[in-house]
Amino acid sequence: MIRASIVGASGYAGGELLRLLLAHPEIELAQVTSERLAGKSVGRAHPNLRGVTSLQFSSLESLEPCDVLFLCLPHGEAVERFEQFSSLAERIIDSSADFRLQSASLYAKYYGKEHPRPQELGEFVYGIPEIHRDKIRDARRVACGGCNATASILGLYPLYRENLVELDRTVIEVKVGSSEAGRRATSTSHHPERSGSVRAFAPTGHRHTAEIVQSLENGVPIEVHLTVTSVEMVRGAVATSHVFLNRDMSERDLWGVFRAAYRDEPFIRLIKERQGSYRYPDPKLLAGTNFCDVGFERDRDSSRVVVISAIDNLMKGSAGQAVQCMNLMLGLDETTGLSFPGLHPL
Amino acid sequence: MNACPVCGGGVNLPINAVLSELLDCGECSSELEVISLEPVRFAEAPLEAEDWGE
Numbered sequence: 001m002i003r004a005s006i007v008g009a010s011g012y013a014g015g016e017l018l019r020l021l022l023a024h025p026e027i028e029l030a031q032v033t034s035e036r037l038a039g040k041s042v043g044r045a046h047p048n049l050r051g052v053t054s055l056q057f058s059s060l061e062s063l064e065p066c067d068v069l070f071l072c073l074p075h076g077e078a079v080e081r082f083e084q085f086s087s088l089a090e091r092i093i094d095s096s097a098d099f100r101l102q103s104a105s106l107y108a109k110y111y112g113k114e115h116p117r118p119q120e121l122g123e124f125v126y127g128i129p130e131i132h133r134d135k136i137r138d139a140r141r142v143a144c145g146g147c148n149a150t151a152s153i154l155g156l157y158p159l160y161r162e163n164l165v166e167l168d169r170t171v172i173e174v175k176v177g178s179s180e181a182g183r184r185a186t187s188t189s190h191h192p193e194r195s196g197s198v199r200a201f202a203p204t205g206h207r208h209t210a211e212i213v214q215s216l217e218n219g220v221p222i223e224v225h226l227t228v229t230s231v232e233m234v235r236g237a238v239a240t241s242h243v244f245l246n247r248d249m250s251e252r253d254l255w256g257v258f259r260a261a262y263r264d265e266p267f268i269r270l271i272k273e274r275q276g277s278y279r280y281p282d283p284k285l286l287a288g289t290n291f292c293d294v295g296f297e298r299d300r301d302s303s304r305v306v307v308i309s310a311i312d313n314l315m316k317g318s319a320g321q322a323v324q325c326m327n328l329m330l331g332l333d334e335t336t337g338l339s340f341p342g343l344h345p346l
Numbered sequence: 347m348n349a350c351p352v353c354g355g356g357v358n359l360p361i362n363a364v365l366s367e368l369l370d371c372g373e374c375s376s377e378l379e380v381i382s383l384e385p386v387r388f389a390e391a392p393l394e395a396e397d398w399g400e
Contacts, residue, residue: 251352251353252351252352252353252354255352255353255354255355255373255374256353256354259353259354259355259373270373270374272374272375273374273375273376274376274377274390274393275377275393
């Protein structure tokens, strides 16, 4: 068995990783850390896991060597302790934003400070398998993509890959659930304030813009305009992206483009139907799954194409993506432990 | 194997298919109507109109 540990396992993404790894047939979960809950049972933080495991949270100081180390710490903390972590495991998968960007200047622009270890940035492979599968297979360090970035990138990648859109006119609106804000309660997450709210919390300047640009540009600068709005749901992110074709293409042509990009992808589904309740991707159906559903429509009256891409932010947008990357890094079937098809109705 | 008129994906005509028979495209889930058997041709099946506040 492969021994894996999770640092920062009391948060929502850590809890999802726990759930996935406890059921993974090739993994023995060695340690899970939480400074606040050290010595307490895992079920204290994740009640869905009561009776499933007898694991207790450990402190960081007691962390022992393992085969794969997952980092689910708040942004900025993985990089601060990187020496400790890199001495404990040959393979590290980081869910934070600390190592996602290849460029130190891009990091400084979007995170407002210099990267503490810029020499490490090139050591990490960006963890979206649909784009970097071969590199992830050979990687020792993977930085998982941000949830909003993952949904956006997977929606737009086929069009950018084939250079089919105007490079200075991409507008993305992402609607997200409350779990994206993390586990810690604040005055803005207080139920009377949050419930029923449609909150534009990042009209411009969202940090995930940098990952989207990094992933989609192909040697030529591009402009991506991202807005993120939180809506009344717990899990899920849906990106509605507006791009403009640089040549005449029919809907059938676009089907061919998306099909060519994703035909063999186990976790991408093309969803575009003319009838029924779920004609386009809807994150409601994706709760707990590792799917990214992608749909599109070409505007009859212009060159605009609207791409809709949906994920469970805690799964394909975090823990599921991390396990998919781990499977690749270990030479396992990529889908191992990730076959849950979701629930309906929910 | 015949092409779906919506997405271009492959659609198999069932044995003993008849004119006006309805079937689904396995790729885009469009409901298709068989409008010709020789040669085989499909068209999108008509839908009931819906008004979503438009």
